[in-house]
Amino acid sequence: MSDELLPPGAFLTWRYVDAHRGIDRRQVYYDDGRVEAVEGDDRWVLCRFTREQVASARAAVTGSGLTASGSDQGAATYDAAPVTYAWRLDGEEGQVTNTGYPATRHDAIDRLDAALAELEEAAGGWPLLAED
Amino acid sequence: MLEGVRGEEAAVQRQAPAPAPAPAPGVTPPSGHGPAPQLLPDFGNTTFLHGGPRFDLRYEPVGPSPAVGKVTAILKVHVIFKPFERAMMRRKEFVRHRWSREQLNDFAWPEDQQQQWVGRFSNAVSDGWKEKHAFVLNEAGFAPHRATCDVQVRHVDTPEEANTIITAQWVPRGAPRLRSSVTGGAAELDARDVDQPETHRVRPAQLIRQIPGFGHDSAEINPAVEAHILDFEDRFRQLRQPGRPFDVPVDDISVGVTGRATSPGSQRYNRDLGMRRASAVQDRLMDDLGLSMAIGIGTGETNASDDPKFRRVDVAATVGEEREVAQNVAAHEAGHMFGLGDEYVDERPPTGAVPKFAGDEPTHAGDIRATLGDEAADALLVQNGPSIMSQGSEVRPGHYVPFLQALNRVTSKTWSLE
Numbered sequence: 001m002s003d004e005l006l007p008p009g010a011f012l013t014w015r016y017v018d019a020h021r022g023i024d025r026r027q028v029y030y031d032d033g034r035v036e037a038v039e040g041d042d043r044w045v046l047c048r049f050t051r052e053q054v055a056s057a058r059a060a061v062t063g064s065g066l067t068a069s070g071s072d073q074g075a076a077t078y079d080a081a082p083v084t085y086a087w088r089l090d091g092e093e094g095q096v097t098n099t100g101y102p103a104t105r106h107d108a109i110d111r112l113d114a115a116l117a118e119l120e121e122a123a124g125g126w127p128l129l130a131e132d
Numbered sequence: 133m134l135e136g137v138r139g140e141e142a143a144v145q146r147q148a149p150a151p152a153p154a155p156a157p158g159v160t161p162p163s164g165h166g167p168a169p170q171l172l173p174d175f176g177n178t179t180f181l182h183g184g185p186r187f188d189l190r191y192e193p194v195g196p197s198p199a200v201g202k203v204t205a206i207l208k209v210h211v212i213f214k215p216f217e218r219a220m221m222r223r224k225e226f227v228r229h230r231w232s233r234e235q236l237n238d239f240a241w242p243e244d245q246q247q248q249w250v251g252r253f254s255n256a257v258s259d260g261w262k263e264k265h266a267f268v269l270n271e272a273g274f275a276p277h278r279a280t281c282d283v284q285v286r287h288v289d290t291p292e293e294a295n296t297i298i299t300a301q302w303v304p305r306g307a308p309r310l311r312s313s314v315t316g317g318a319a320e321l322d323a324r325d326v327d328q329p330e331t332h333r334v335r336p337a338q339l340i341r342q343i344p345g346f347g348h349d350s351a352e353i354n355p356a357v358e359a360h361i362l363d364f365e366d367r368f369r370q371l372r373q374p375g376r377p378f379d380v381p382v383d384d385i386s387v388g389v390t391g392r393a394t395s396p397g398s399q400r401y402n403r404d405l406g407m408r409r410a411s412a413v414q415d416r417l418m419d420d421l422g423l424s425m426a427i428g429i430g431t432g433e434t435n436a437s438d439d440p441k442f443r444r445v446d447v448a449a450t451v452g453e454e455r456e457v458a459q460n461v462a463a464h465e466a467g468h469m470f471g472l473g474d475e476y477v478d479e480r481p482p483t484g485a486v487p488k489f490a491g492d493e494p495t496h497a498g499d500i501r502a503t504l505g506d507e508a509a510d511a512l513l514v515q516n517g518p519s520i521m522s523q524g525s526e527v528r529p530g531h532y533v534p535f536l537q538a539l540n541r542v543t544s545k546t547w548s549l550e
Binding site: 005014015016017018019020021024025027037039071076077078079080081082083084095096097099100101102103104113114117126127128129130 | 312483
């Protein structure tokens with residue numbers, strides 16, 4: 001696992017690449033609670049999880065079935081923007097890619113993403129709202 | 133064979149003689165002085181119909197040349213209108229977007245716009261694809277024929293009747309664009325794809341070639357590399373002929389040479405190895421082609437794997453300044469519905485996905501090479517350019533190969549393009 005994909009101190013990351021539009025987007029979840037957004041060369045902290053939220057996020061990685069799932073190599077999708085999830089938990093590392101994203105579904109990724117959405121919403125990191 | 137065309141059934145219906153269809157717009161009809169004397173057989177009043185999984189094709193012959201018949205490719209679609217949902221805000225296209233109050237209240241598909249969308253999709257596909265090239269038939273022992281190409285969209289009531297089922301996804305106004313896509317017989321399009329083009333900056337005329345064949349840890353120009361260099365130079369000289377894209381002072385042609393290496397070894401060593409390979413090819417090209425300058429860089433193992441194909445140099449010759457091109461996304465996605473692949477560069481997809489390097493062959497290259505030859509296929513090698521299957525709107529001859537294959541099949545003749 002490269003440090004670029006999953007930096008030291010992080011237990012989870014996702015990376016989304018839309019080559020047609022030149023978008024390289026990442027989100028990194030650190031053991032210390034930081035949730036970091038990365039857009040190309042720019043990075044910033046989206047929100048901070050509490051210790052309990054970090055534990056919940058880590059539990060969701062395995063509870064979603066992600067660590068036991070495989071990469072989706074289904075039917076060829078034109079104009080796909082693949083997304084990879086990578087994790088490091090208790091010394092074990094792994095990664096899964098949905099190559100047909102967003103057209104094709106990956107059940108484990110969907111479950112994990114729903115759990116992360118709840119945690120990030122509670123931590124104020126999502127959804128982002130414009131100031132009126 | 134293009135994906136999805138395999139196994140299709142072609143049908144030929146022979147109908148009673150009917151009045152000849154009107155010639156295509158802009159085409160002079162044959163004179164009224166009776167048919168030109170000729171003894172060769174022709175298509176007579178046969179109308180050819182071809183039903184394929186990706187599109188139907190109808191050919192109404194008028195001939196022999198110089199009279200012109202008409203080929204119509206018909207894409208049958210069933211459209212499902214899908215409102216935006218809160219869960220979609222989590223999709224990666226939208227996850228960084230700051231939502232305004234107005235956008236949060238703009239999730240529903242306006243009913244009065246649905247029918248308009250259907251018409252706009254039809255127009256986008258037709259305008260993007262019709263009459264870009266003409267079909268010609270010059271077969272010994274058969275009357276010569278010519279036909280223009282119309283492209284139409286037909287909306288059908290049930291998914292079962294459709295070649296492609298389209299989910300037209302509403303996205304709140306001002307929000308980022310959906311990553312539209314096509315998978316098999318299904319497509320997901322952003323509602324704005326039909327009439328709000330995306331723009332990209334590209335170089336206009338490009339000649340791109342990969343020069344592989346270097347030995348392990350070597351920058352020597354061996355016979356395999358030599359053959360690829362000669363092939364590039366031959367094509368370069370062809371493009372310098374009068375009226376061709378490189379018919380400009382040689383100093384106006386910029387040539388970039390990128391040396392690559394496989395991933396084993398240190399990054400620094402592989403970058404140096406890539407640079408040595410680039411320099412070797414750069415020197416050769418400057419000598420042989422009379423270039424006053426070529427820019428060589430060594431990217432080494434960047435984005436490469438241990439596949440020996442990365443023991444290579446990529447060469448790109450371009451003329452003209454970078455310019456902005458617009459792409460109607462619906463027309464681009466229609467190309468996938470017809471069976472064509474993507475032609476834009478994707479060197480760094482996430483792990484597990486297949487990268488596309490400049491100079492790689494797109495999925496349709498084999499069919500084009502077999503049907504139209506090397507020049508047509510090489511014009512569509514992967515690159516960020518103005519082609520409709522890359523980032524622009526240019527429909528090149530190779531893009532008509534799905535129609536050409538269907539026409540060949542249904543008429544049992546071998547047509548070409550002009």
